[in-house]
Amino acid sequence: MSILTQLMHKSRSKSPSLFHLNTGSCNGCDIELVTCLSPRYDVEQLGIHLEGSPRHADILCVTGPVTRNTLEAVKTVYAQVCEPKAVVALGSCPASCNVFAGSPVIEGPLSKHIPVDVYVPGCPPHPDAIINGIARAAQILADRGVRPESKGEAQK
Amino acid sequence: MNASALINLFLFPGLLFAVPAGWFFVWGEHKAVARMQRRIGPPLLQPFYEFVKLLGKRTPSRHGIEADLLRIYPALSVLSLLGALALLPVFPASLSFSGDGILLVALLELPSICFILAGFTSGSIYGEIGAIREAVLSVANNLVFLLAIVTLAVTRDTFRLADLAGPTWNPGHWIGVLGILLCIPAKLRLNPFSTSSAEQEIYSGPLTEYAGAALGLWKLAHGLEWVALTGLVAALVLPLGGPWWQHTLLFVAVSFVQVLLLSAIAAATARFTLERAIRFYWRWAAILAALAVLSAIYMRFRA
Numbered sequence: 001m002s003i004l005t006q007l008m009h010k011s012r013s014k015s016p017s018l019f020h021l022n023t024g025s026c027n028g029c030d031i032e033l034v035t036c037l038s039p040r041y042d043v044e045q046l047g048i049h050l051e052g053s054p055r056h057a058d059i060l061c062v063t064g065p066v067t068r069n070t071l072e073a074v075k076t077v078y079a080q081v082c083e084p085k086a087v088v089a090l091g092s093c094p095a096s097c098n099v100f101a102g103s104p105v106i107e108g109p110l111s112k113h114i115p116v117d118v119y120v121p122g123c124p125p126h127p128d129a130i131i132n133g134i135a136r137a138a139q140i141l142a143d144r145g146v147r148p149e150s151k152g153e154a155q156k
Numbered sequence: 157m158n159a160s161a162l163i164n165l166f167l168f169p170g171l172l173f174a175v176p177a178g179w180f181f182v183w184g185e186h187k188a189v190a191r192m193q194r195r196i197g198p199p200l201l202q203p204f205y206e207f208v209k210l211l212g213k214r215t216p217s218r219h220g221i222e223a224d225l226l227r228i229y230p231a232l233s234v235l236s237l238l239g240a241l242a243l244l245p246v247f248p249a250s251l252s253f254s255g256d257g258i259l260l261v262a263l264l265e266l267p268s269i270c271f272i273l274a275g276f277t278s279g280s281i282y283g284e285i286g287a288i289r290e291a292v293l294s295v296a297n298n299l300v301f302l303l304a305i306v307t308l309a310v311t312r313d314t315f316r317l318a319d320l321a322g323p324t325w326n327p328g329h330w331i332g333v334l335g336i337l338l339c340i341p342a343k344l345r346l347n348p349f350s351t352s353s354a355e356q357e358i359y360s361g362p363l364t365e366y367a368g369a370a371l372g373l374w375k376l377a378h379g380l381e382w383v384a385l386t387g388l389v390a391a392l393v394l395p396l397g398g399p400w401w402q403h404t405l406l407f408v409a410v411s412f413v414q415v416l417l418l419s420a421i422a423a424a425t426a427r428f429t430l431e432r433a434i435r436f437y438w439r440w441a442a443i444l445a446a447l448a449v450l451s452a453i454y455m456r457f458r459a
Contacts, residue, residue, distance in 0.1 A: 011208035014199075042195040044186070047202050052359035053282075055216070055367040058209070082367045083214040146214060 012058070012084065013142035015047040016134065019057035021077050023110075025064030028124035029091035033061060035127045036134075043131055048138075054080040059137050062116075065093040065100045066108040078114045083146045086117040086137040090130060095119045115147075160251045165242040168404065169387060174241045177408070178379025179203035181386070181415045185346075188419035203379065210372030222277050226366070229274040230373035233267035237380035240264050244387050245321035246407055247400065252318030260317060261305055264384060267377055268294045268343070271352075274374075275362025286361025289430055290345075290352035296437040297342035297349075303445035304335025308392070310452040322396045328452040333392050335445050337414075340385050342433070344378070346418055348425040349433050386411040 022030055036043045037050060051057045054077045066074060078087070087110075092098040094110035101108075110116055117140050120133035164170055182203045190197025218226065240263035243256055268290065275287025309315050311328035323329065342349040353361035360366075363374055390410040394403070428436065 007208055008212045011205040012212065015202060015205040015209050039194045042190070042197075044190060044198050045196040047198060047205060052355035053364045055365060056360065056363075056371060058213075082216065084212070145212075 009142045012145075013138050015049075016059050016138040016141065017049055017051045017057045018059050018061050018134065019051055019054045019077070019081060020061045021063070021074065023062055023064035023070040023074055023094070023108075024067035024106075025091065025093060029063035029093070032124045032127055033063070033090060033130060036130055041127050041131060043134070046131070046135060048131075048134055055082060057081050058085055058141055059134060060085065060087045061090055061134070062087065062094050062110055063090045065097040065106050066110055066113065068105045068107050071107045071113065074110070074113055084141055084144065085147070086141040086144075087114060088118045088120060088133050088137045089116045090120050090133070091125055092121050092123045095121055098123060117141075158251070161242070164251060165238065169244050169246055169383070169407075170238055170242045174238065174380055174383045175376065177383045177411075178376065178381075179207070181382040181412070182375075182379045184412060184415045185382075185419045185422070188416050189423045192420065192423040203375070207372045207376060210375070211369050213368035215368035215370065222279070225277050226274060227370055229270040229277070230366075230370050230377060233270045233377035234373055234380060236263045236266035236270075237377055237384050240384045241380065241387065243317060244384070245317040245391050246387070247396075247403065252316055255315045256317050257305060257309060257315040257320060260388070261302065264343075264381075264388075265294075265298065267381060271362050274366070278362065278365035280365045282358040282360070282364045283362045285358050286352045286354075286364070289354075290362065292430060293342055293349060293352060293433055296434045297339045300335055300437050300441040300445045301339040301343070303442070303449050304332045304339070307335065307445070307448045307452050308332035310449065310456060313456065317391075321391050321394075323393055326455075328448065328455065329392070331444075331448040331452075333389060335441070335448065336385075336389055336392075338441050339437075340389075340414070341418060341421060342437070343385055344381060344418070347422040348428040350422075350427050351430050351433060354427060382415065383411065386414040389414060 020030070020033060035041060043049075054060070058081070060078060060081050062074070064070070089095050089110050093100065094108060094116070097106050097108040100106045107113070118133045118137045120129050122129060166172060183198060183200055186202070187197040240260055243260045243263070245252060272287045272291045272294070275283040275290065307328055308320055311324070311326050311332065312320055314320065341347070345353050353363065358364070363371060366374060387407065390407050394406055394410060
């Protein structure tokens with residue numbers, strides 16, 4: 001690896017920007033994600049920060065079981081996050097639809113619609129687990145770079 | 157073009173000093189706010205890592221005149237701020253010409269205009285709202301900023317930056333410096349004047365549609381803005397003379413003290429609504445600034 005590649009690898013793993021997307025979550029996981037920013041957990045010391053626009057983000061944090069209303073939003077926001085990107089599914093809902101499985105208005109699990117890199121199970125997951133998941137996603141992001149299947153297509 | 161101008165532009169206080177200093181000041185602000193909230197805060201190299209990371213992002217493909225404009229605005233901001241930094245009268249022998257104070261004000265204003273235009277060009281509704289807010293706020297704080305510069309100029313009877321630098325006993329000088337300090341939070345879009353990039357209301361304001369290297373340049377421009385504005389105040393209050401290394405260290409120290417002060421204000425205040433921010437500048441600060449200009453003119457005529 002050349003020095004420039006190493007520098008890019010390090011920079012990607014050291015400054016992941018998050019975009020938080022709620023796809024019909026009960027707010028439990030959302031509250032736990034926000035807790036990670038609070039003084040007790042303080043993810044900023046790992047360089048992790050929450051961004052307002054998906055264009056600025058590297059990691060998409062999805063909570064909720066993907067309801068029918070939010071499906072289009074999930075696809076749009078995923079396309080708006082620029083490569084290289086990673087997806088973290090927070091909580092049991094995006095992983096398995098949890099107690100909502102089988103409901104006619106649920107389109108989950110999340111992996112049916114977009115590729116998921118890290119699952120953080122729990123209802124809701126502990127903030128430590130969320131931080132661990134995000135740190136792993138940042139590592140995956142840095143190791144992989146631009147996703148091989150999206151190398152040819154233009155960014156939307 | 158002589159060597160001194162090139163040194164000002166590329167070495168100190170230009171490119172080679174200002175870019176790392178800008179990252180350092182941005183880190184200082186984040187760290188200070190974090191410490192005040194009893195957090196640990198980001199590591200020292202965080203702004204640098206973020207810049208490199210953004211250079212490696214793939215950006216959305218855009219075509220036509222908007223695409224070019226959206227690329228030109230951040231580059232123009234960075235260049236104009238580098239020009240403004242080169243004009244700063246840090247050393248007594250620095251290259252200065254008659255009326256360069258006016259050029260400095262224009263170069264400091266250009267990034268704000270680019271920021272507004274970027275918001276309108278991006279076509280995003282959040283960008284447009286942010287651009288309107290920034291435009292209104294810029295008109296409000298520039299009134300005070302220009303009056304402060306005029307107060308300084310009337311006090312010393314010149315617009316030449318080399319003659320404006322350094323402290324005097326004249327109260328007009330200190331009122332002018334205070335006026336500039338009052339405008340810095342609005343120019344840097346810090347709390348309580350962060351209405352134009354209010355992330356809880358309008359995402360990232362004019363920068364909502366930006367990604368990748370162009371966004372990195374905007375962040376770099378923000379860092380340079382920190383160095384230029386705090387550096388202007390530092391150049392105005394620092395006594396000239398002494399060995400160059402001592403003067404440079406003092407310059408950086410005074411700038412960094414301002415960073416800490418502004419961070420403390422940002423951490424302790426909530427965001428003003430647009431109306432309140434304008435009222436602050438037009439009603440209170442502008443009256444004080446107008447009185448300062450009038451008293452400076454009066455004292456000159458009496459002398």
